[in-house]
Amino acid sequence: MRNMRLEWLDDILAVADAGSLARAATMRHVSQSAFTRRLRVIEAALGQPLFERRRKPLTLLPEVAPHLPAMRSLAAQLRQLRDGLSQSGGARGLTLACQHALTTTHSPAIVVALTAGQARPVRVRSENREDCLLRLLAGEADLAVVYDVPQIAPLALGDAFERASLGPERLIPVAAPGLPRGEDLPYIGYPGDVFLGQVMDRALLPRIGSTRRLRRCAETALTLAAHEYARRGIGVAWLPVSMVRDDLARGRLVALAPEVPELDMEIWMIRLPRAERGGWDADWHGLLATLSLAPPPSL
Template sequence: MPRPLPPLNALRAFEAAARLGSVSRAAGELHVTHGAVSRHIRTLEEALGAPLFEREGRGLALTAAGLRLRDAAGDAFDVLRGAWSGLRRDGQASALVLGCPGSVLARWAIPRLERLSAELPDLKLHLSAQESGFDAALTGLDAALLLGQAPWPAEWRVHALGPERIGPVLSPRHARYPTLSNAPAAALLDEPLLHTTSRPQAWPRWLASQGLDATRLRPGTGFDHLTYLLEAAAAGLGVAIAPQELVQADLDSGRLVAPWGFTETGGSWALCTSRGQDDARIAALASWLRRELAG
């Protein structure tokens, strides 16, 4: 039986690409890969049985069907944003709605909630896991806590909290742990490396920072989410790469080790809000987050 509505994630990706005139810019706004946006658009085109875009020189142009869907989707998302904002103001007026990637929520934010409540007792938070990235309007959110890198969406006010550091980690249960734990970083070029499909550039950038030829890396098993990646590493299934703060508890317990240390990526931890927002709670939260990341 045909679906009465197109898949929401696919429609969201199409609307961003149509509005911005670029699959790459849409991927940047949604914080997903270029390939993910392209797959969503293909899903819509296959369900519709007609193309939504056509090549025009080096760019893309909307077809007649694409123009109709762009206008309808844009109007629908505008209505949804307005309704959601109104409902949130009515139902959660006292709570600051903070979105963050699921891995940040599970591995960093939740373990610190008790301390946050004790040190900022007047701040009531509603935490929302965002697995598909953040749109430029931060729809449904008062703020977003994330790891990212400039350029940021022009609609955002960005409070930098501290530098992002990433590095390889593995478990003492790994079959080659005795050898790898004492080997130079170049030894990783001979290992199938665990990775996340949402951040394919992590390994190449880290290897390049070590002066190694990133074209020689051997991708191993890929995972959609960092949480699954790190569980695989902890089970001894391979070497993973991750932000230091998200694995610090595992390093402290000895569940994972980081023989090659961590390297700054040029990105940062950031607390992001819409530019038009004026909320005194944001400054207090940003200061607290900076202290936590520095400590």
């Protein structure tokens, strides 16, 4: 489709996603009559009909529907281009690479600190630990926030990075209150090629006593998924205290330690040395002081 505009794409996609003209107009924050006029303007500008109006609800014509994936992709690209151009004359945005679990538990406080009094946007990338560090080295991230367990899965940083501790975190076993806890205990595992999978294989599972047998009933690389599986009574999940504190307080989950082993970890914020950093050089110590106000992960 020639001469396509971002707002036209958004209008067309709203019709496809909403299921009715009224809901699509609401999604686009205009009245139904104004939205109808906009759709006719789009068709007139493109020189071809796009919508089936003979039946209700309003839908895309069959020959238009196959182009929806391309429209979504183009809309995303145009939006990114627009945002990039709008920022080119001012302070550039920041990119924060976060280990997956930390994206959920700690990145909100970090984003609050990074955006306080600033007009620059913050882009958060959720990655495995090694990928966070690779993004820093490649200049694709300004900061990384990751876990460290020196005795099990140490961070091999050397002089390549500058780092500071954001405090401790504890990985604890939790389960739904009704989960049977006999000799055969079902649990939710993490793949061996991700950080928490390595931690479980090297530091937690070997510490299970001989009187208990753990049975892996599910596996996921995502702590958010493991959290939900535990809440639904599928099995025991090892999760950061900061992720499950509210569930423990409300009785939706119970902690199984010391009956089942837990593990202390450290949270590190990392950046490249000054000589290798790009355009971002905010008040590192001020940022760390702000973030150190977070409560410790004790129960």
